[in-house]
Amino acid sequence: MAKVLYEDQEKVVEDNSEMKKPCEELGVPFACSSGICGTCTVDIVEGEDNLTELSEMEEDLGMDKSQRLSCQCKIKSGDVRIRF
Ligand code: FES
Numbered sequence: 310m311a312k313v314l315y316e317d318q319e320k321v322v323e324d325n326s327e328m329k330k331p332c333e334e335l336g337v338p339f340a341c342s343s344g345i346c347g348t349c350t351v352d353i354v355e356g357e358d359n360l361t362e363l364s365e366m367e368e369d370l371g372m373d374k375s376q377r378l379s380c381q382c383k384i385k386s387g388d389v390r391i392r393f
Pocket residue numbers: 338339340341342343344345346347348349350378379380381
């Protein structure tokens with residue numbers, strides 16, 4: 310099982326789940342959901358290695374592992390703490 314944490318809330322998901330659903334439930338705003346607009350950007354406070362590698366869209370936006378598009382990455386396992 311994997312967990313997405315934000316402040317005092319947490320969402321438990323299956324390993325290798327998309328980040329979109331738990332992030333949406335935690336209040337992250339979404340718009341395009343296809344890696345273009347940057348609306349769903351979150352800072353990764355802990356657990357950046359528990360996410361999949363950066364997508365081409367994230368690289369094009371100049372992101373690194375500490376800042377991700379939550380519509381573009383998956384959580385492999387373990388805990389990931391976000392801030393937005
Ligand atoms: S919602 Fe537009 S980049 Fe994720």
